Amino acid sequence: MKKSEKEEAIERIRNTQAELYARLRDLDREIAALSVSHEESPSPDKIMESSAGVSPEPVRTQGPLAAAKKAALPPPLPEPASKTQDLEVNRPETKVFKFGRIVYSEDAGTPAGPSAPPSQDSTQLLPSATPQEQPPPSRPDSADGLELKLGTYWLVRIGVLMVLTGFVFLAKHFLTSDEVAAGLKVSSLYLLSGALLGAGSWIGKTRERMRNYGEVLSAGGFAAVYFTTFGAHKVPGLAIISSPLLAGILLLFWAGVMVYIADRKRSQTLASMGVLLAYYTLLIDEASLFSLFSALILSGVALVFLVRNRWTIVGSLSLAGTYLAFAYWRFSEHLLLVGTVDSSPSSFWPSYGFLICYWATFTAAAFLSGHLPEKKRSILAGLNNAAFLVLFGLGMGRHHPEQFWIFSLIAGVVFLAVSEFADRRLGRGTSLGTLYLAKGLGLITLAFFLKLSGFSLSILIAAESCVLLVLASYRRSKVLEAGAYLSAGLAVLYTVSSEFAGPGELWFVEFTDGVPVIAAFAQLVFLGFGAWWMRNRAEAFVSEAPLEPRTSIFLGLGVLAFLCGAYDDIAEGWRPLVFVGFGSVAAALGTWRRFKLVELALIGQAFSAVAAIIFLG
Incomplete structure (x- = not known):
């Protein structure tokens, strides 16, 4: 069986390592031979002559036993200062001689004669010669890197988006004929989805430089399987699952598979692209209550990724995808798009019940994502609150304008309760609790203005100012104090x-x-x-x-x-x-x-x- 490029590279490195170890053993034997042959020191002239032709490589002449004995001896007692000064004054000049790799000293005042061999204490490690600098590796061509990034990062995302678009329109327009059994059509879609998923997994395992390409293909396969399961219940001509409960269980199961595989591979790209493409497949299909339920499942998947894996980008994409999809389905005529959903008053509470669930999901994400800085958690909660209030307020103003003050009052009370929970969980004075507190006070004040008029409104707002001021003194909250000033001014x-x-x-x-x-x-x-x-x-x-x-x-x-x-x-x-x-x-x-x-x-x-x-x- 032919070896891969990676295995051949590892084998070459191991062979080079073995050669270096053999060369190191040969050098150790040469060093030992030189040390034995020069046990007796030659004359200084010969030492100076021989030192010129020997390369000063570092060698330790002390053995491990001698070093251990030296380390075991206690340090000498300090000598008197006067004696130390006398020694420094009368110390003779020292000459240093080199022999090969050994360095020792000889007093200038000693009589001439054969020098004694160097002692163990006089040995030291000399620095080796500076190795010849290797030229830096040549940088790869920047044009090749740009082309590789463009081909494996951007083009693959655009390509997968186009493939999924064709996949959805194939399922909606070309496979709705009654000539072919619905089960066979659904099976064909599952096979296509599995092929896309398998191809991405194979490329990610066998091509290291194209791992990102494989992950995006796998994400497209995840989204295709998710849409096929959705279409098996909702798309005409493919509906082989009549029970919405069973279809919901299957969607939950596949969402769990997505979470498991992305978590096992530790791939944020796979998770984010899978969730985003799943939103896209739902968005280009006709909206229904089951579509809203599918979006709720995807928001739950994003919550798991955000809390468990700390993938902030997945939570951000899910937040944007959930509310944009709801706005497209409910207010398509306001967005100059083709209306695709029943916007009658009878469908208001079922649809907006899912909107409340979206808000609760992302509110939980803001509290459970303890790894995020306080500023980012406040931004996440602020965007979630703003999207919820705008969409719900538009719906109430369109279908139930006379009850808008009730929504404002209830929402304000809920926001105040969440603010109190934030103070108990995170501590008083946090930006997250302050955010909910300010929104709650504003909504309650708005409810008063919507419901009341005349002198009763002015009295109630003045009384609210007093209540806020008392609460501000107990909670030491600048937000409540500012609310008291604002209420008094109004x-x-x-x-x-x-x-x-x-x-x-x-x-x-x-x-x-x-x-x-x-x-x-x-x-x-x-x-x-x-x-x-x-x-x-x-x-x-x-x-x-x-x-x-x-x-x-x-x-x-x-x-x-x-x-x-x-x-x-x-x-x-x-x-x-x-x-x-x-x-x-x-x-x-x-x-x-x-x-x-x-x-x-x-x-x-x-x-x-x-x-x-x-x-x-």
Whole structure:
């Protein structure tokens, strides 16, 4: 049997290694012979003559036994400093002689005569001669590398995509005839899929440089088998599996096979291309509830790859493929595409139930992928939340606009619950928990604006501001504090707009003809309580300055809301007296030490200023 190129290369390396070992043994014998023949040292002149023609290669003359004895001896005691200095002053000049590979020294002051053989202590290892530098290996032609990468990386992906496109259209348009049995057609598709899968596996095993090519072919085979199983239940002319339960079990089984093989081969290319091509085969087919179920299976496969193998690219591709496929199936007319799905209201909840499952799957991926940095986990969760809210919101606005506020309220509560779970699991203050917290607060506020109108809306938003401020002080959350400021500003803005702009509608918010004085006073009370809480209880947010800016903002918003809302409802003759009374109460409370709200004494004088303007004008 003919040997492969890899086996021949290994055999050549082993032969070269054996030759080098034999040469090393010969050199050891030569070294030993030279050491024996020169046990007695010659005269210095002969030493100098012979040293010129010997190559200074490194040799250890100490045997292992002598080295062990030397290592076993304890170190000598340190000598006095005076004795050491005397020795250094009176030490004679030393001459170093070389003989071959041995180095020893002789004192210049000793009488001439035959020199003693070098002792074991005087031996040392000399550096060998610098070997001749080998020229660097020639670089392969860059054009060949570019052509190889283009042929084995990009063209194979485009080719597999075209093959799968033809595969799907072959199954849909050319194999739907009743002249051939459906079982035979499905078997033929499985054979084609198996051939593609087998060819990719064989190329990956036998051609090392074309491993990527083989993995992409194998991924195409995986996707073809997945679509064939899907078509055996759903495509007309191929439907030999009437039970959706059995078809779903088969799809789950093949998804498990994909996970097992990709995990065994440790191939991220095989996993990512297999999942992506499976989405593609589902996307170019007609959509149905079974298509949504198939996409859910693929998202579960991506979750396994992301958590078990830490393949982030697979999770990212699955996230994009799942939501893009759903958008294509449900909103194809908005995307200027051919509509392929029943978008009637009766199909809303079955279809959007799968959308909720998609969101739950990728939310679990964000929490379970502990290997990802916190920033990347937050990006994954943010994209998942944004896609879910946009698609579900479009569906609710299209089929059930009157119930949109219910969706917003429920989603906000769920997001707050997920935020609390993130704080308990990952610790308070993480970006992931903050992300869900901000979205939850925004959705709940949106629900209030959608359902309520008039003075009840302004009161509720002001009360929400107080609740957020109290929670922010306990949780030490900047997001909750920012939400409290935003809610207070929205409440006052609604009051001012209702008073000056009159009744009307802006987007989804209905404005009334003014706000009653009781609603304006309620806003003043809620925002005043928020300012007092920040000054006395929220040590994490306020300083000990005499006039705290954040407390002043809350008080200023409350005073502005009351002045705008109550001005027209108070009789003209009573306005100066009422506003002077409010200014006096504010000054008294602000100077009361137990109340501890100094800012009220200053900002409350806005009532007195308005009263003076009315009285003088």
